[in-house]
Every structure is written in C-alpha cells, then in structure tokens.
Amino acid sequence: MCKKALNYLSLAFALVVLVSFANPEKKLDKLVAKIWKDQVIELVAVELPDSLKTSISHFSAIKSGDVLLGYGCYATALGCRVGGCAAPGEGNADTYETFDYIVIYDPNMVIIQVDIAEYSGQYGYEICRAKWLTQFAGKNSGFQLNENIDGITGATVSATYLVDDLNELGKTMTKLLQDQAL
Secondary structure (H helix, E strand, C coil): CHHHHHHHHHHHHHHHHHHHCCCHHHHHHHHHHHHCCCCCCEEEECCCCHHHCCCEEEEEEEEECCEEEEEEEEEEEEEEECCCCCCCCCCCCCCEEEEEEEEEECCCCCEEEEEEEEECCCCCHHHHCHHHHHHHCCCCCCCCECCCECCCCCCHHHHHHHHHHHHHHHHHHHHHHHCCCC
16 A cells, blocks of 8 residues: 555656656747647747846747747746745745746737646646636736736736736837847
8 A cells, every 4th residue: 555655656746847847849839839720830949138038938939931920938937835825025936836828929029828838836726717818918018917907816926926927028028129139
C-alpha cells in the first residue's frame, strides 16, 4: 500500500515538473493557428530589451508571407499567495503563485485575444474562462477591474494582477511600436 502511494506521488511530481517547463513557443503557436486557421503563419522571434525579459518569456511577430498580422506575447503574472489568497500588494514570485498568459496583438498593438496558458494555482482559476477574457479584445490598456472589466468572485487577486499586467504590457508594447523598436 505504501509503495503504491509513493508511486502515485512520484507520478504526480513528474507531471507537475513537466507542466512547469511547458514550451511557450508551442502554446503561442497553437493559439495563433487557432486565430488564423486558414492562413500559413510564421512566428518570428523578436529580441526584447533586457528590462522586459523578466516578465515576458517569449515575444514574436506573427506573419503570413510578408504581411505582418500582429504580435504574440507569452508572459507571467502573479496569482494568490502561496498557501492561500490575500489582498494584492507588493509581491514577488517567491511568495506568490504565478500563472502564464498569452496576448495576441494586431499590428497597432490592439488586443485580439488573451488566453491563460498555464494556471496551476488552487484559487483564482476562474480567470481562465474564455468568456471573461474576451473583455480585453479591441483595447490596449486602461483596464479597471469592476469598472470596464467585470470582477470575478473567487479570483479577485488573480484578476487584479492580470488586469495590472495587461495595462503595463499594453503601454510597453505601444511605446516599443512608437519608438520603432519592433
């Protein structure tokens, strides 16, 4: 009995490790293929300044031939505190669970789609719902939880951090575009 439990525990640990090292390019590619189903798409990695590499793990231009369709960004945000949720505040990855998300922008940095790529936290998973995520489409930033973005009971902390991240990311992407860094 004890050996069987140990085997299950080992299997569970192995699955957690595999999920933790998910391939951002593969997830980004899958979402892009879903959006532009009938087109031959190429993701071209874009080198970002070092200052942006802490929260953005992968950034690509999305092209069909010579036509720029948009940009794809794979980033990480904070969720609940490890061991339970608390009100949002100054956080770091050591004391908070994190989750990965993807933002697909058009060439003018207007959001086409937001998707939660990896959410392993015990709380706040409600932000993964596609219907809730559609609220971000057609905008770039200026999101405010419970004003122009619906709040979610049970996911206040994760929703707050995602909204904050999307606002900062939108401003950053717009600046990169204006500075012709892309």
